[in-house]
Amino acid sequence: MSTDADAIRHWWRTSIIEMEPGKIAFRGTPIEELIGNVSFPQMIWLMVRGGTPSEAEARLFEAALVAGVDHGPQAPSIAAARMASTCGLGLNNAIATGVNMLGDVHGGAGEQCAELYYDISRRLDEGTVLINAVQEGLDNWRSEYGKIVSGFGHRFHKPTDPRAPRLMALVRAAASEGTVSGRYTDIGEAVQAELGRARGTPIAMNIDGATAVIFCELGFPSPLSRGLFCLSRSVGILAHSWEQMNQGGRNKGPMPPRFLPEYDPEDHSE
């Protein structure tokens, strides 16, 4: 082949997949050896970071994937996907509509929380004691993201998001069995304690705080806390899009047609 061909092939180089006619291999393993032999969570792991988790690691990973699948039609991502599926779009477009909305505010909390945990961990590595590392980590995090710490508290599930204690119990058990180190579990709980202490009343860890603990324990870089959440939430987005298709409706708006948006003559656009 010419150097031009090499250049264009190199432009699209990848370590994930090797393909030739009749051959598909992922990170070195032929697909036919993976099908039926690895679980779907193991395959996700292999694809996004390489390697194969142990059974125990895969179970913990799987719990986090199961936990985040849905938060109902009050969530803009779910509502939008349901509306999309009444506009003459395919399920692929409806899923994309929902996933696209998982931006910094709607889907970024896990990633932001993982950044906090990793930052505290680095401070521990440098010899700072836990309580100081937590306080310094929080200060540093808030200088970038603001006062409200992602992963803690919930505007809806008060006092407790039922997913978080269950996930924390599983990761605690995994730490006691040696599956994970427990470092980020300690960090997460220390952050929770510090936040409660500072405001004078306990605060709950939410699902983003708990899944970030798990993804950090398993060694996933922080942006993947968001990426993996997107895979998880895609399940609920698909389920709701499909339910809406079966309910029917055409051009479903946010409220029944007899309710009209309020017209407010004063311009608030600037």
Add this chain to the structure above:
Amino acid sequence: MSTDADAIRHWWRTSIIEMEPGKIAFRGTPIEELIGNVSFPQMIWLMVRGGTPSEAEARLFEAALVAGVDHGPQAPSIAAARMASTCGLGLNNAIATGVNMLGDVHGGAGEQCAELYYDISRRLDEGTVLINAVQEGLDNWRSEYGKIVSGFGHRFHKPTDPRAPRLMALVRAAASEGTVSGRYTDIGEAVQAELGRARGTPIAMNIDGATAVIFCELGFPSPLSRGLFCLSRSVGILAHSWEQMNQGGRNKGPMPPRFLPEYDPEDHSE
């Protein structure tokens, strides 16, 4: 260059733009000669189909672009874009969310109506008289799309969508001045008359029926009725996304947080 380079360059061949360092030309005209000399509608015309419309054609084209910019937050595309802009996304993502929803049901009526008009026109070319061409065209169209004819009637604007009569007056005037032939204006009104006759009560032409008349008069292939509508509606989608950003809110759902979706234990998913 090698044949490989030629192949890859040919893979991305285009008649729209010629680019070299320091040079950008659209369909043969340097960009610096277009900026300040052609109107935005003329530029749209040049880009999507080539050539430059006369001033009179451009005015008619512009009227159709102006007419379709928005239908308020009851429309799922607008509601979704407003929700998206509270999820930590940029305006580009919010616009994409809205435009993506303009599928067959939400954004395809103009295209479907243009198909009907062109089909009737072909029957006229073959010597069929207008009333027969309309009836045969409607039969043919309904065998593909069903009973409800796109472009006529409105579930909300009863009895009349205020945009349609205004657009039809403009295209009638353009026909009388010789800007367009008037053929599709006649066809559109004949379809409207036939639909009213068949059901025994008048039916209004809606904005999709009227813009399709204009786009057909101006010679745009039917899929562009949808494409141009997307450009037009993007304006409203941007305006609403931006207004919502200024209103504020985080993860805006379809209704205020104190309203929860009804849980219906019976499964309707299949």
Add this chain to the structure above:
Amino acid sequence: MSTDADAIRHWWRTSIIEMEPGKIAFRGTPIEELIGNVSFPQMIWLMVRGGTPSEAEARLFEAALVAGVDHGPQAPSIAAARMASTCGLGLNNAIATGVNMLGDVHGGAGEQCAELYYDISRRLDEGTVLINAVQEGLDNWRSEYGKIVSGFGHRFHKPTDPRAPRLMALVRAAASEGTVSGRYTDIGEAVQAELGRARGTPIAMNIDGATAVIFCELGFPSPLSRGLFCLSRSVGILAHSWEQMNQGGRNKGPMPPRFLPEYDPEDHSE
């Protein structure tokens, strides 16, 4: 609550999720009982159609999910997601970009193939013998979709797509163990045989043909063959987006910057 509140709550009714502060239940089961107790594939099953598959059913389902995760950067969905991740977007936007592209041509083959299998199955129920049901089903399918039958043959993997034989071996084994009936396995192979007979040379079943067999054996409605494929392919889309983020690059185009698209002065836009 008022009837207005009831109306708006009913507008967003769902059988999938029940939510109250501190409570999340999916199709009647609290989330904390699902986390750690059901596998991710079981959770997907519960969400999109309700009920819980047996272990054996879940394994077969899982094999189909594993099989479809990726087809490399030659696929437009993967290439677009990689490009998106260099444009200043989050992983959520990159995933959405890729999934959005899985339209009728790129992601619809499984759904179309499942429609064929179900149609043939209905003919069997009405007493038609298999070979006739297959021929009639193919005729019917082609009148809607055209000559090339989705699910069979591959433009790249010649002679055999390595995923299909592996999946078919698993579903055959599941049928012999009584996990599934084997009806759609028979139908799939009969279609394959008939297509080969008609053209005078064998044709391979591809991954879409094989996963459609599995999803039909497990009772999923045909549109979910596409929906589930989207979940599966999201894994590859995420993996590639993330790899590209780590490779770096800004505004990655389809070829290295030194290659320019060929300018073809002749207009092909209509």
Add this chain to the structure above:
Amino acid sequence: MSTDADAIRHWWRTSIIEMEPGKIAFRGTPIEELIGNVSFPQMIWLMVRGGTPSEAEARLFEAALVAGVDHGPQAPSIAAARMASTCGLGLNNAIATGVNMLGDVHGGAGEQCAELYYDISRRLDEGTVLINAVQEGLDNWRSEYGKIVSGFGHRFHKPTDPRAPRLMALVRAAASEGTVSGRYTDIGEAVQAELGRARGTPIAMNIDGATAVIFCELGFPSPLSRGLFCLSRSVGILAHSWEQMNQGGRNKGPMPPRFLPEYDPEDHSE
């Protein structure tokens, strides 16, 4: 109506559109008075910020909209939209695919540059002299966005992007006629001069730097520099999607099928 109805209507309040059956008004003006009487750029202005520009303002605004329509298939947004239109998607989905990609890196330069200009302008208001305001503004901007200043230089158009000088000539003329103040024109050129002085060789203003001058002169808040660019670029995205539909192809990848991505066994995902 009940307070519940008021609440839900208020949730979707807007100053942009007032709708009742048979009535559509934008910021107080009935749509039928706008159609045929305002230009498309005037309508865009009315929708996104309210008010109507003078003819001279509208011409300048229009020049900026015309300038940004396309940058060819080397741009990831255009390439992705062309690929999307071969995957069985509608033009709405193809446009959305392209616009979605106009993120911080691909579509955010105008917004970032407008922030710089407005920051320098505020320093002038506070009495700082121009050269100092420029240097302080650049320092401040770089502390957020990094060394490379958006709006200046071009990796492809060397030495000059042909769009920028044309736009700057138009805004200079508009300033001399009193249409705009000329303040941001001065600021833009002072930034350009300072950047050239600091690196010891002249640097060109690019299209983002020039359109940001225009949008600032016309008083648009900085995020709208991105929003308006999205409207402009949508034109090229539509034109290319449509051209590709007419060229044909199915599942168009980034390079002809005979070129395969290079497989690089070393894992670069982390």
